[in-house]
Amino acid sequence: MAKIFPFPALKANSPLLAFLLFAGPVLPVANAQEVDAPRAEMPAPPDTENGPASQNSAQTPPAEPAINPQADDVEIQKLLSKLANAVTSLEYRGFATFEHAGVMESVEVVHGIRSGEPVERIRFLTGAPREMVSRGQDAQCRRDGSPLSRAGLWSNVGLQNVQGNYQFVLRGEERIADRDAVVLEARPRDVHRFGMVVSVDRETGLPLKSLLVAPSGRLLERFQFVELDLAPIVDSDLQPHSDAARESEGAGHCGSLVSRWQLSWVPNGFKAVAARELVDGEMQVFSDGLSAFTVFVQKLGPNMNYRGRAVRGATVAYMDHLEVNNEHYTVTVVGEIPDNTAVLVAKSVKAH
């Protein structure tokens, strides 16, 4: 029965949501927030505190599903900090499916903690053998005090930033990998990022399922656990299990690089969180706390002067080029962001 509750409410809400999503470029952000505000401040009917909320919202279709926003807010905050804690400090392993646009793969994932740093191993069980082991990356970022590093992300500052860019909504409950989960939706407040629906394990706070959603409501990507084991991880589980394994040592590149390139525009809320020098150029990573994109500026030669976009799953790569002092540079903006945003970012790259 609980399933029935979100649907009429969301349908009723959708014109408003669609308006928010698509009016973004036309209206200043402040307007969108004004539209938001009355809903958030809508007082809970005093006599229905213990009453069936779903019946109420069904009788008054335009009402927001959240009858008691304050209580929801508290629960959301709790959930978010639990989530933050879980992804950084919990050891687990399991099997998951990873889908995008009709392609489904299955993966084995292992998440361990060694010397306080996360060590991750992920291996595809379908298709060509692919495996990656990633270890020790966060220390540098923490030292640099990047507010958007994994640990800092859900600090008060990080949380404020995220909530400035997304509106969080509780969407009910579901069972994933034989565990009870709370469904949390992150609705983007403008058109420059995708929405996310995350099912958070009630007990541990681990994201058991996560969906990436385009503004149109189209599902771009789904990652979902099938089986989860919270037993401590032994060292052998963190060793590569196939010859095809790639090892990724994070040398910590948290925004310390002084770039000769500068962006005259990035979407609201995106901050440079990492930078790195490459053999043929440099890259800069921007994040709003949930989504991320990377700007590459490289000297790749004139035969790489493409202009266009490539798409794989939820990731878009928009290529453009740039001429500075008779030198050709290839600009590539890559990320889980809408195409148009990638184009705008690419066009905003300027030399210092």
Add this chain to the structure above:
Amino acid sequence: MSHGNHQQRLNESLSALMDGEASELEVQRLLKESDVAGGDLSQRWSRYQLAASVMRGEKVAPVNLGLAASISAAIADEPDLVATAEPEAANDSSGTRSRWWRQLSRGAVAATVAFAAVLGVQQLQAPQTGGELVAEVERPAQQPVQSVPQPSGFLVPTLNTRSVSTNPQLVPEQRIGMGSSPQVQVVPSPELMRHLNRVMMEHSEQAARMSSQGMVPFARATYGERPPE
């Protein structure tokens, strides 16, 4: 009981026919039965043939029977995809998009095998009118393009579609100003492909270090890896 006897007699006749020793009466009986009973007898016939081939030491590919059927089915299904795409397109204000979908669908008919996988990963952000809701997230299989990979599922083992499906496709911009649907898609040159793979991987890896999404970005980074050549 009598049915059992009849069946047994049929089987014997079938074996006899296989061995070229069936009498005219037996052949008559089999022909009559194959008309009446439909599938059962012919399936048995296939199995006998297969067994015989194996005994003769021939290389057999029994899957191909099903494969051929699935390809036929896939091709037979294709016009439906186009057809279902059209009414949706009628509601869609962006006519360019529907034209584009139709083109893709046609392409899929022409090359069910090679392009299904590519189409499967192809997800362009064609601008759409609002109206669809986030609630529909739970029903992912709405796009025509998403039903395409189904037949390809049968074909994946026989083809090296893996490298195709993990590779990004480049869509060059034909017009200035975004929001227009792509007109042309090119298969990137190996050099361009390497570049795209590299930047997507680098991005996902770096993003994973910042991420609060658990293992998802790692899956993205790993997904993009090309199998060793």
